[in-house]
Amino acid sequence: MKQMNLVICLLFLSSQLHSAQSATAPVFELITLGDTGGIEDGNLSAFLLRVISEPHYIALDAGTLVNGINVAQSNKAFKHLPVKIDNTLSSTGNILHHHIKGYLISHGHLDHVAGLLIASPDDNNKPIYALKSVNQTMSDTYFNWQAWANFTDRGLPPLLKKYQVIDLIPQQAMNLKDTQLSVTAFSLSHPGESTAFVIEYKDNMFVYFGDTGPDEVEKQGKLSAIWQYLAKQMQTKTLRGVVIEVSYANQQPDNLLFGHLTPKWLMSELTHFHALLDNKKAFKDMQIVISHMKYSLKNTVDPKVKIKQQLEQLNKLGFNFIIATQGQRIVL
Ligand SMILES: [Zn+2]
Ligand SMILES: [Zn+2]
Structure with missing residues (x-):
């Protein structure tokens, strides 16, 4: 009888363990292709995101593309990706052509699009998703046969039609082709218009x-609108993680932010978000990846080190901060 009880008890324990594991098992894979917001060419804002169960990434900005893939490969960041073997292509070519299924572009600044532009002559067909104003900037500024050939399907002819340009409507979900992901775009305050992308897979968000x-500082309430949307969604869905910028350390004066965040301002925004949530535990599993730290030519402390220290000092609510590093693989 005692043995029987023990078996039942063990079975119960293992089922509890299993459900605890499946609740926190990672869903997304995030690869950092570029972690700075300037001025280090070859390491500018870009990430790849995929659902772990499928081998198709979406690029989140593309300041650096081919060099980022190369650094990630030397760090073995793609070791869990079932890479398609196309013998006509190098391993970098295989990832670019067969595993990146589109670009989500937040805004047209060069540190977010340079890698896409430079790789475009040898890229293959795929969609570019962005808000209408951002797509317009791309057409007017780069794909205009003066700065660059027009590889897209709109704007100044002849149209090379390699990239299908898709306008996202703010706060309206759209499926991302050849993936199981959907995206909802939100406008952000920045010189010109910038964008936040809420990406969803089943009940999971990123x-x-x-x-x-x-x-x-910006006085437009745009981040507040996103925090409210997310807090509402999180009543039924899990926010696995975010990538958000911290460009400067706290010493940067507010009148010289140029539409960017510091550790102090990020903490103030996250505190606002935290206050909106019914379930504060939701923050425990949420990873906050810090991107777009400015590279410095000055002979002083590395801004990345300073930003990390300042975030830790201010982190009274226990957020999980990860400093983005080119070539890193994170599951979340
Ligand atoms: Zn930037
Ligand atoms: Zn910018």
């Missing part, structure tokens, strides 16, 4: 923030 200033 948010990529393009460049943004804090609401208190």
Whole structure:
């Protein structure tokens, strides 16, 4: 009888363990292709995101593309990806052509699109998703046969039609072709318009923030609108993680932010978000990846080190901060 009880008890325990594991098992894979917001060419804002169960990434900005893939490969960041073997292509070519299924572009600043533009002559057909104003900037500024050939399907002819340009409507979900992901775009305050992308897979969410200033400085309430949307969604869904920028350390004066965040301003925004949530535990499993740290030519402390220290000092609510590093693989 005692043995029987023990078996029942063990069975119960193992089922509890299993359900605890499946609740926290990672859903997304995020690869950092570029972690700076300037000025280090070859390491500018870009990430790849996929659902772990499918081998298709979406690129979140593309400041650096081919060099980022190369650094990630030397770090073995793609070791869990079942890479398609196309013998006509190098391993980098295989990833670019067969595993990246589209680009989500937050805004047209060069540190977010240079890698896409430079790789475009040898890229293959895929969609570019962005807000209408961002797509317009891309057409007017780069794909205009003066700065660059027009590889897209709109704007100045002849149209090379390699990239299908798709306008996202703010706060309206759209499926991302050849993936199981959907995206909802939100406008952000930045010189010109920038974008946050809420990406969803089943009941799981991930948010990529393009460049943004804090609401208190920008006076447009755009981050507040996203925090409210997310807090509502999180009543039924899990927010697995976010990528958000911290461009400067706290010493940067507010009148010289140029639409960017510092550790102090990020903390003030996250505190606002935290206050909106019914279930504060939701923050425990949420990973906050810090991107777009400015590279410095000055002979002083590395801005990345300073930003990390300042975030830790201010982190009274226990957020999980990860400093983005080119070539890193994170599951979340
Ligand atoms: Zn930028
Ligand atoms: Zn920018």
